[in-house]
Amino acid sequence: MRRRRLARLPLVAAASAALLLTACGNGLLSEDKAGDSSSGPILLGMLAPMSGSSAAIGPYMKNGAQLAVTEINAKGGVAGRKLELRVEDDACDAKTATAGANKLVTQGVKVSVGGYCSGATLPTLPIFAKADVPMLIPAANSNELVNQHLPNVFLLNGTGTQQADAALAYLTKIQSARVAVMDDNTSYSKDIADLTAERLKQAGGPELAGRDSVTPGESDYSANVTAVLKTKPDTIYWTGYFQEGGLIIRQLRQAGYQGKILVADGSVDAKLIEIAGAKSAQGVLATMTPTPETIESAKGWIQSYKATFNSDPGPYSTQSYDAVRVAAEAIRAAGSTDGKAVDKALEALKDFPTFAGPLTFTKDHTLSRGGFLILKVSDGHFVLEDSLQ
Amino acid sequence: MTQLIWNGIFVGAFYALVALGYSMVYGIIKLLNFAHGDIYMVGAFAGFAMIGLLGSVSAAATLPVLLVVLVAAMLLSGAGGLLLERVAYRPLRGSPRLSVLITAVGASFALEYGMRLVAGPNPRVYGLRLEGSSVELLGARVSMQQVALVVVAVALMIALQYLVMRTRTGRAMRAIAEDSTASLLMGINVNAVISRTFFIGSALAGAAGVMAGAYYGKIDFLMGFVIGLKAFTAAVIGGIGNIKGAMLGGLTLGLLESLGTGWLGGQWRDVFAFGFLIVFLVVRPTGILGERVTERV
Numbered sequence: 293m294r295r296r297r298l299a300r301l302p303l304v305a306a307a308s309a310a311l312l313l314t315a316c317g318n319g320l321l322s323e324d325k326a327g328d329s330s331s332g333p334i335l336l337g338m339l340a341p342m343s344g345s346s347a348a349i350g351p352y353m354k355n356g357a358q359l360a361v362t363e364i365n366a367k368g369g370v371a372g373r374k375l376e377l378r379v380e381d382d383a384c385d386a387k388t389a390t391a392g393a394n395k396l397v398t399q400g401v402k403v404s405v406g407g408y409c410s411g412a413t414l415p416t417l418p419i420f421a422k423a424d425v426p427m428l429i430p431a432a433n434s435n436e437l438v439n440q441h442l443p444n445v446f447l448l449n450g451t452g453t454q455q456a457d458a459a460l461a462y463l464t465k466i467q468s469a470r471v472a473v474m475d476d477n478t479s480y481s482k483d484i485a486d487l488t489a490e491r492l493k494q495a496g497g498p499e500l501a502g503r504d505s506v507t508p509g510e511s512d513y514s515a516n517v518t519a520v521l522k523t524k525p526d527t528i529y530w531t532g533y534f535q536e537g538g539l540i541i542r543q544l545r546q547a548g549y550q551g552k553i554l555v556a557d558g559s560v561d562a563k564l565i566e567i568a569g570a571k572s573a574q575g576v577l578a579t580m581t582p583t584p585e586t587i588e589s590a591k592g593w594i595q596s597y598k599a600t601f602n603s604d605p606g607p608y609s610t611q612s613y614d615a616v617r618v619a620a621e622a623i624r625a626a627g628s629t630d631g632k633a634v635d636k637a638l639e640a641l642k643d644f645p646t647f648a649g650p651l652t653f654t655k656d657h658t659l660s661r662g663g664f665l666i667l668k669v670s671d672g673h674f675v676l677e678d679s680l681q
Numbered sequence: 682m683t684q685l686i687w688n689g690i691f692v693g694a695f696y697a698l699v700a701l702g703y704s705m706v707y708g709i710i711k712l713l714n715f716a717h718g719d720i721y722m723v724g725a726f727a728g729f730a731m732i733g734l735l736g737s738v739s740a741a742a743t744l745p746v747l748l749v750v751l752v753a754a755m756l757l758s759g760a761g762g763l764l765l766e767r768v769a770y771r772p773l774r775g776s777p778r779l780s781v782l783i784t785a786v787g788a789s790f791a792l793e794y795g796m797r798l799v800a801g802p803n804p805r806v807y808g809l810r811l812e813g814s815s816v817e818l819l820g821a822r823v824s825m826q827q828v829a830l831v832v833v834a835v836a837l838m839i840a841l842q843y844l845v846m847r848t849r850t851g852r853a854m855r856a857i858a859e860d861s862t863a864s865l866l867m868g869i870n871v872n873a874v875i876s877r878t879f880f881i882g883s884a885l886a887g888a889a890g891v892m893a894g895a896y897y898g899k900i901d902f903l904m905g906f907v908i909g910l911k912a913f914t915a916a917v918i919g920g921i922g923n924i925k926g927a928m929l930g931g932l933t934l935g936l937l938e939s940l941g942t943g944w945l946g947g948q949w950r951d952v953f954a955f956g957f958l959i960v961f962l963v964v965r966p967t968g969i970l971g972e973r974v975t976e977r978v
Binding site for chain 1: 801802803804806815898901903938946947
């Protein structure tokens with residue numbers, strides 16, 4: 293009995309493989325037809341963290357992008373076709389993101405407008421590249437994303453290099469003498485920390501006091517705090533995400549640290565202040581790309597966002613909104629949804645108006661200027677401290 | 682240096698509280714309860730819910746309110762441990778140890794992602810935070826809330842020691858650890874005693890969860906994972922199955938981590954801690970207090 297069942301196994305396997313193949317074939321075929329017929333909606337895909345450590349950000353990105361899709365559709369869509377947004381959760385995790393990217397590609401998305409955690413976005417690059425899907429990454433900003441010089445990858449956020457430059461410019465401006473840099477060992481965080489430390493080591497300006505990395509996901513960072521404080525810094529630059537950031541800020545203050553604390557854009561979230569406690573978080577500085585509240589021209593936009601989603605727009609909602617608009621503009625200019633043609637159109641884009649200013653991509657597919665600002669926590673909110681102009 | 686030692690003792694007290702549950706359950710039925718760290722998480726969330734219910738208590742009474750919350754959360758997480766044992770472990774009693782181990786891993790994931798469904802994926806912030814001034818002691822900065830938490834942890838450990846050594850339940854536990862079949866023949870209700878062991882171990886982990894919530898402020902559904910591994914390491918270092926060993930192991934691990942971080946840098950903390958686990962397993966698999974293994978509970 294057992295033997296016969298085993299003998300049938302290869303047969304079953306072959307049959308199911310054949311089934312799968314035909315199913316795939318059908319899928320691809322029908323998708324091609326949809327692409328050719330130039331009717332039906334143009335699909336835009338977005339990977340964003342809807343769960344996991346950065347789950348707070350996903351809805352902001354989704355809503356921002358959806359707002360642009362609705363507006364464009366109300367004006368008749370792109371080249372006579374409507375846009376449609378498909379969102380997949382990447383949970384800020386490489387494995388989930390890869391699965392999500394594959395799903396979006398099989399659904400036939402024409403442009404990807406997502407990407408928040410660099411560590412989760414990096415492994416999706418080859419998937420979208422292989423399917424010739426242009427990527428307009430609104431939030432993730434590790435240099436690794438553009439270092440591979442893939443023709444389909446474009447950053448709508450300042451890079452780690454630009455953020456490190458902004459941090460250094462501000463530290464020099466406030467005449468900080470000794471700066472300690474802490475990261476959380478993630479791709480995004482280490483990138484900014486390494487670049488900042490490199491700049492601090494160069495002669496002149498602030499000096500690098502210490503460098504420490506923590507393991508994310510724990511509660512007690514007192515050992516790290518003690519190690520960093522031993523280097524006697526007057527400013528500490530934390531480049532990781534807000535969960536650990538909040539704990540570290542609180543534990544630094546409890547350990548009696550009086551100096552300045554600067555955090556990077558991954559820590560700019562209301563939860564950071566909640567976790568640290570309003571007292572400890574008071575006066576914390578941040579390097580950040582423009583948020584809706586810090587953009588003068590976004591007043592009307594904030595109102596329509598509030599009216600649509602009944603909540604305040606959070607970080608990266610403007611960038612996601614712009615990503616969809618840039619994608620629509622590129623498809624319009626290319627006159628087709630063919631990936632290669634859209635890539636060309638994106639490269640040729642000149643001074644397209646976005647919230648971060650007129651947009652022209654550099655030859656590395658990054659923003660010509662990062663547009664980083666300095667925010668400061670005041671009475672439980674991040675407010676603009678210095679626009680670094 | 683004294684600062685590093687104090688940090689180590691403080692973190693070690695948490696590890697010790699969680700490690701006790703590991704060690705007791707292992708001592709009595711030879712089960713590595715990998716869902717134990719998640720009971721710690723359940724305790725933290727139970728405390729969070731309690732604080733939400735109590736809502737508008739005045740901030741002046743922080744410590745008494747926290748003690749009430751602590752006791753309530755201990756009862757809840759203890760009940761959680763009972764349920765876990767009844768649903769996941771008792772049906773498998775007598776089956777190969779590997780099956781029970783796999784069930785434990787499954788129970789761990791079920792608790793984590795079950796809590797995610799209930800409480801959502803976002804981290805939560807405790808509404809009640811321990812605040813207090815700090816004093817300089819031999820060059821180390823020691824805050825009052827840290828002292829309070831260490832005192833609570835030590836009190837719980839003393840209570841446990843009394844329970845195991847001086848009460849009927851404790852004597853039954855020790856008897857089952859020696860030989861459960863013989864205990865059954867002598868008229869001990871083995872299932873009831875094992876349930877009680879789970880209740881006590883889980884209540885201690887729940888207490889540690891509430892204390893972590895009140896001190897650090899942030900709780901999330903995955904918070905039990907790392908501390909579960911650390912508590913397991915602490916239990917092995919001290920001699921798994923041995924109550925005093927679990928306490929000693931917790932403190933040793935806390936100190937090792939703290940001094941290791943001070944010496945090598947923060948990114949080496951876990952490498953150092955788990956490296957020591959391997960060293961112990963190779964050099965002295967019975968742990969520091971391993972020779973007293975016959976008296977395990």
